[in-house]
Amino acid sequence: xxxSRKRLFNVIALAKGLAVTFSFMFRKKPxxxxxxxxxxxxxxxxxxxxxRRYGDGKERCIGCELCSSxxxxxxxxxxxxxNAPADRRSPGERYAARYEIDELRCIFCGMCEEAxxxxxxxxTPRFEMxxxxxxxxxxxxxxxxxxxxxxxxRPPDERPGGIPEDLGRVADIKSTMDxxxxxxxxxxxxxxxxxxxxLAG
Amino acid sequence: xxxxxxxxxxxxxxxxxxxxxxxxPLTMGLACxxxxxxxATSAEYDIxxxxxxxxxxxxxxxxxMIVSGRVSQKxxxxxxxxxDQMADPKWVISMGACASSxxxxxxxxxxxxxxxxxxxxxxxxxCPPTPDGLLYAVNLxxxxxxEGGRGGLLxxx
Numbered sequence: 001x002x003x004s005r006k007r008l009f010n011v012i013a014l015a016k017g018l019a020v021t022f023s024f025m026f027r028k029k030p031x032x033x034x035x036x037x038x039x040x041x042x043x044x045x046x047x048x049x050x051x052r053r054y055g056d057g058k059e060r061c062i063g064c065e066l067c068s069s070x071x072x073x074x075x076x077x078x079x080x081x082x083n084a085p086a087d088r089r090s091p092g093e094r095y096a097a098r099y100e101i102d103e104l105r106c107i108f109c110g111m112c113e114e115a116x117x118x119x120x121x122x123x124t125p126r127f128e129m130x131x132x133x134x135x136x137x138x139x140x141x142x143x144x145x146x147x148x149x150x151x152x153x154r155p156p157d158e159r160p161g162g163i164p165e166d167l168g169r170v171a172d173i174k175s176t177m178d179x180x181x182x183x184x185x186x187x188x189x190x191x192x193x194x195x196x197x198x199l200a201g
Numbered sequence: 202x203x204x205x206x207x208x209x210x211x212x213x214x215x216x217x218x219x220x221x222x223x224x225x226p227l228t229m230g231l232a233c234x235x236x237x238x239x240x241a242t243s244a245e246y247d248i249x250x251x252x253x254x255x256x257x258x259x260x261x262x263x264x265x266m267i268v269s270g271r272v273s274q275k276x277x278x279x280x281x282x283x284x285d286q287m288a289d290p291k292w293v294i295s296m297g298a299c300a301s302s303x304x305x306x307x308x309x310x311x312x313x314x315x316x317x318x319x320x321x322x323x324x325x326x327x328c329p330p331t332p333d334g335l336l337y338a339v340n341l342x343x344x345x346x347x348e349g350g351r352g353g354l355l356x357x358x
Contacts, residue, residue, distance in 0.1 A: 031247045034336045041331070073298070073305045104302040107328035130294075130325040130338035132345070134301070134316060137326060 041125050043174070046108040048126040049101055051144040052119060052170060053151035054091065060120035060164075061099060062092035067112035067121050075105040076112060091157040092118075099144060103129055104137040119170035213349075220264070221252075221346035224292065224339065227263035228256040229283065232270025234297040234329040241332040251339050260286040265342065266319070267335075271299035272312040284319040292345075294338050295321040298328045 032039050041047075052060045063080025081097035089095035112121045131137065152173065153166040164170075230238060241248045248254050257263040260283045272280055284293070295315050298304030301324045303313035315321060322345060325338045 030244045031250070032245060032333070033250070034246065034333050035340060039331075039333055074307070102302070103326045104324060105298060105304060106326065107298050107305055109328070127327070127331045127334045128337045129327070130323050130330075130334065130341055132323055132341065134314070134321075134324055137301075137324065 041127065045125045045127075045174075046110050046123045048103065048124055048129055049106075049112070049139065049144055050122050050124045050146055051099060051141065052122055053146055053148060054155040054164075055151045055153055056155055056158075057148035057151055058088065058155050059090045059095055059145065060118045060170075061096040061116075062090050062118055062120070063094040063096040064117065066115040066117065070111040070115035071106075072109060072111060073105045073107050075102045075107075076100070077102075091155040096141070099141045101139045101144065102137060103139050104134065113171050118164060119167060122171045122174070125174050217347050217349065220290065221343040223252045223255075224265045224342060224346070225255045225257050225263050226253055226265040226267050227260055227283065227287065228258045229266060229280075230269050231272060231276065232297075232299065234269035234300065237329040237332050238267055238269045238296065238335060241335050243332075246332040246336060248336060248339065251336065251343065253339055260284075261288055263287055264290065265292045265294065265339075267294045267296050268300040268315045268319075268321075269296040269329075271304065271306055272315050272318065273310055274312060277312050277315075277318045280315065281318050292322045292342050293319055294335070294342065295324045296335060296338070297330055298326060301326065304328060 054060060061078075063078055065078045065080065068074075068076040068078045077098065077100040078096050079098040080094045083089055083093060083095055108123060110123050113123055129137075152170055153164055156162045156164050226238075230236075240246060242254055242256070253265065260266075264287070266280075266284055266287065268280065284291070293315075295301045299306060299311065300315045301321075303311050305328075307313070312318060323338045323341045325334055327334055330338075
């Protein structure tokens with residue numbers, strides 16, 4: 001084969017390659033405009049934890065420490081305490097007096113979610129957790145526990161069997177709260193977002 | 202306020218804007234978090250929108266060190282040396298559970314938090330963090346620069 005003809009074939013190949021490149025100019029842009037638009041992660045995405053309540057505002061957590069013993073990173077600390085009859089925090093005998101997760105140590109495997117017998121601890125789709133100080137990552141009940149109005153389901157002490165009726169299904173509801181508003185963990189992200197909006201408009 | 206002060210204050214704002222809009226990271230992948238760090242440069246997340254797409258292989262040309270992955274005892278002196286070689290002003294993101302606190306590797310081989318070796322500005326939890334989680338951390342670094350934070354040791358001074 002003559003060398004000139006061989007070169008011609010190379011030019012055709014080049015044009016074919018560039019045609020593919022050029023065709024991408026007319027396709028939909030895949031870029032997610034991150035701080036203004038947040039990606040909808042997979043339904044079972046493992047993000048920041050949330051400590052759930054029942055519909056009547058009682059805490060789901062009964063302080064059994066199963067999550068802390070299931071945790072491969074030893075990131076969870078639970079200190080249980082007896083419920084006072086006058087002021088019951090949870091439907092069980094005990095409740096978590098202290099519940100702390102070191103989110104920096106946590107590997108978001110979801111073993112706590114699986115171990116929990118009352119569906120109290122659930123991983124939400126929140127991914128904006130970065131912060132400036134290492135101490136800010138010890139999430140205690142004040143940041144993990146959802147507000148009383150965000151509770152889910154009927155508590156077991158109102159039921160004859162004593163088992164929560166929604167057991168095993170609560171974890172499927174990935175967030176009981178509106179992610180965009182009123183959650184201290186993602187508050188900073190919201191501040192960033194509104195600042196950007198302020199600059200734009 | 203004298204005219205000179207006014208001029209310098211404006212210059213400071215421009216410098217901060219320029220610094221925060223071109224935070225060039227150092228190419229330093231230590232483990233699996235580096236895969237997510239690379240994904241942050243992809244078309245979907247596009248870290249170039251924040252001005253951080255130029256991953257510099259040389260520490261002298263980099264502003265931001267993303268410690269992405271577990272730091273072993275052997276690697277710690279190297280991380281320290283690379284940090285020292287970076288020119289001021291410089292910032293550090295500790296990406297992922299292992300770099301920030303040791304994560305599951307609470308053992309003799311892994312440094313329990315890279316902040317024992319270099320001063321860290323922003324910690325990102327996750328194993329690994331998602332690329333948008335990292336973008337959020339870069340956003341925090343930018344915010345810190347715009348508010349006049351120097352980064353590194355000077356942040357705490």
